[in-house]
Amino acid sequence: DAGVTQSPTHLIKTRGQQVTLRCSPKSGHDTVSWYQQALGQGPQFIFQYYEEEERQRGNFPDRFSGHQFPNYSSELNVNALLLGDSALYLCASSLAESEYEQYFGPGTRLTVT
Amino acid sequence: SQQGEEDPQALSIQEGENATMNCSYKTSINNLQWYRQNSGRGLVHLILIRSNEREKHSGRLRVTLDTSKKSSSLLITASRAADTASYFCATGVDRGSTLGRLYFGRGTQLTVWP
Numbered sequence: 001d002a003g004v005t006q007s008p009t010h011l012i013k014t015r016g017q018q019v020t021l022r023c024s025p026k027s028g029h030d031t032v033s034w035y036q037q038a039l040g041q042g043p044q045f046i047f048q049y050y051e052e053e054e055r056q057r058g059n060f061p062d063r064f065s066g067h068q069f070p071n072y073s074s075e076l077n078v079n080a081l082l083l084g085d086s087a088l089y090l091c092a093s094s095l096a097e098s099e100y101e102q103y104f105g106p107g108t109r110l111t112v113t
Numbered sequence: 114s115q116q117g118e119e120d121p122q123a124l125s126i127q128e129g130e131n132a133t134m135n136c137s138y139k140t141s142i143n144n145l146q147w148y149r150q151n152s153g154r155g156l157v158h159l160i161l162i163r164s165n166e167r168e169k170h171s172g173r174l175r176v177t178l179d180t181s182k183k184s185s186s187l188l189i190t191a192s193r194a195a196d197t198a199s200y201f202c203a204t205g206v207d208r209g210s211t212l213g214r215l216y217f218g219r220g221t222q223l224t225v226w227p
Contacts (some may be wrong), residue, residue: 004155007176031213033213033214033215035215035217037153039153040219041219042201042203042217042218042220043156043203043215043217044217045214045215045216048213048214056131056213056214058214074168088153090155090156092156092215094213095181100157102158102167102213102215103158104129104148104155104156104157104158105155106154106155107153107154109153
């Protein structure tokens, strides 16, 4: 039973560029949430996708957008990158009826220079 | 603002000792969860305790929840060097618009010395 997978593992981008991060949920899960974790901090909720729609969103600017595909996999896009976007980006999957039991992937480490 | 706050921020103990970490939160919750994170990688789910539960065990882990004090504790008994990690509490807040969203604290860095 495959767990949550994320790609790439590491990424280095320049200010102003755009980035796309990918997530495949745990088998059988239909809901994907994205979190940003800055160094030394706890994860912060970005948004959650269910049935290919953004169901709820945290306090992040519109530069952060996402998408969920029919196979439940998801992408996180960040435009006009800032130095402050450097962080570990975590994807978590869950079942809609058991939304709180979230399983996290290994994360993508994004560095913006 | 972050819902949960762990205490202490850092904890250093010897192998075989018990480690206790605390978490306080601000609003009513549906559940509280503890996660472990090794070296800035993904979060590993340890245990979930619902708001109507007071204590839960899983192997060497014991979690308590006091909703009147809005606090929880995680006890790791007979700690091992492999338990060295950051530990986070996360709350699931019981409000419809934020259903399923987890609020994390800043974590406790546990170091277990051989």
